[in-house]
Amino acid sequence: MTDVEHSTKGAKRDEELLCSPCDVEEEDEKRVARIGAExxxxxxxxxxxxxxxxxxxxxxxxxxxxxxxLCRDTAACLAREGFTVITGGGPGLMEAANRGADEAGxxxxxxxxxxxxxxxxxxFVNRQVDFxxxxxxxxxxxxxxxxxxxxxxxxxxxxxLFESLTLIQxxxxxxxxxxxxxSEFWGPLREWVDERLDDGGLISPPDLDLLxxxxxxxxxCSYVREAKEAQRGLSREPTG
Numbered sequence: 730m731t732d733v734e735h736s737t738k739g740a741k742r743d744e745e746l747l748c749s750p751c752d753v754e755e756e757d758e759k760r761v762a763r764i765g766a767e768x769x770x771x772x773x774x775x776x777x778x779x780x781x782x783x784x785x786x787x788x789x790x791x792x793x794x795x796x797x798x799l800c801r802d803t804a805a806c807l808a809r810e811g812f813t814v815i816t817g818g819g820p821g822l823m824e825a826a827n828r829g830a831d832e833a834g835x836x837x838x839x840x841x842x843x844x845x846x847x848x849x850x851x852x853f854v855n856r857q858v859d860f861x862x863x864x865x866x867x868x869x870x871x872x873x874x875x876x877x878x879x880x881x882x883x884x885x886x887x888x889x890l891f892e893s894l895t896l897i898q899x900x901x902x903x904x905x906x907x908x909x910x911x912s913e914f915w916g917p918l919r920e921w922v923d924e925r926l927d928d929g930g931l932i933s934p935p936d937l938d939l940l941x942x943x944x945x946x947x948x949x950c951s952y953v954r955e956a957k958e959a960q961r962g963l964s965r966e967p968t969g
Contacts, residue, residue, distance in 0.1 A: 767862055771840075771869045774858045778838070781873040782814040782953055785889045786822025786880030788848065799910065800825035800880050801832075803946045807953060808835025815840065815874060816854075817866075820852050822880045824851035831855055867892060875960060876953045877907045881914045897939050898932075906952045906958035908941045915942055 733887055775781075784804060790796050804814045804826040813832035818839020830837040831853040839854030843861050850857055860866035870877075870889065877893045879886055893907045909915035924930040926932045943949045 733748040750920070764862060764865065766929065767860060767865045770867065771858055771860070771865060772872075774856070775838070775869060775873045778813045778815075778836070778873040780875055780957060781815045781838070781874050782807050782812055782878060783815045783870040783874040783889075784823075784878045785882060785886045786826070787882040787886065788817075788819045788821040788823060789883075790825075790881070792825075796880055796911065797825045799946065801829035803878065803910070803949050804835075804837075805833040805949045806946045808833035808837075810950060810954065811835075812875070812953065813838060815870060815871070817842065817885075818850045818854050818857060819848045820851055822882065824853060825852055827853035836849055840869055842866055843947060849942040853920030871896065871902065874905075875957045876905060878910060878949055878953075879907065879915075880910045894939055898936055903963060904956050906941050906956050907939060908943050908952050910943050910949060912920075912942045912944050916941075 733756070738784055739791075757938065784800065786796070786800060800822045807827075808830040813836040814826050815838040816826045818841040823839070827837040827839060828851070836856060837854055838856045838858070839850055841848070841850050841857060841859050842863065858869070860869075871893070877889065879890050890907060890909075892903070893902075896902045897905050897907065909919070919937075919942065922940065923937055924934075927934060927937050941952055943952065
């Protein structure tokens with residue numbers, strides 16, 4: 730058995746994350762090594778990406794839907810302004826984003842993930858990085874992005890949305906907008922956050938402003954441009 734085959738078989742055992750009686754320290758050490766290797770692979774593949782934008786959205790949206798066209802146009806606008814477009818590399822709105830970036834001559838990145846039902850990488854990805862671990866993949870979405878752009882989607886999109894909000898709220902990332910595209914779709918969620926979380930005292934009033942809602946390509950690009958300038962203006966601690 731080759732090292733690659735052994736690594737893959739070992740990673741498959743990590744799909745059930747609950748600790749079981751058969752887990753021993755040696756297995757955990759192997760698991761930690763696999764996790765480290767996967768993160769290192771992601772860093773190596775994306776190290777030259779300085780101005781990325783991570784775009785999330787449903788894999789189930791078809792090409793004839795208005796969201797597809799809006800997502801494609803938004804990604805093209807970002808690519809023309811020099812941003813790298815990063816998606817999960819799958820179909821639907823991920824394909825639309827990668828397509829828009831590729832057609833505009835930009836770098837179109839797909840961070841693909843192993844799933845029980847195989848998800849085919851869309852043909853508009855021109856740099857693909859494969860992941861087994863969701864948390865390693867999500868790290869790359871944040872580390873190499875200036876902003877998150879969330880189109881309508883399901884559990885995966887909501888997971889990425891609320892993780893970004895937590896990182897912003899706790900100041901792990903600064904001047905990092907989370908942009909929700911399509912007020913008709915996202916408006917009820919924002920109202921719920923306002924009425925249940927803000928009015929209920931479960932978040933601080935300024936936290937509500939972490940959600941930016943946009944309906945046009947121009948609005949999204951404007952938010953991202955502003956974030957890029959604000960992030961570049963952050964002072965850095967001296968090293969050494």
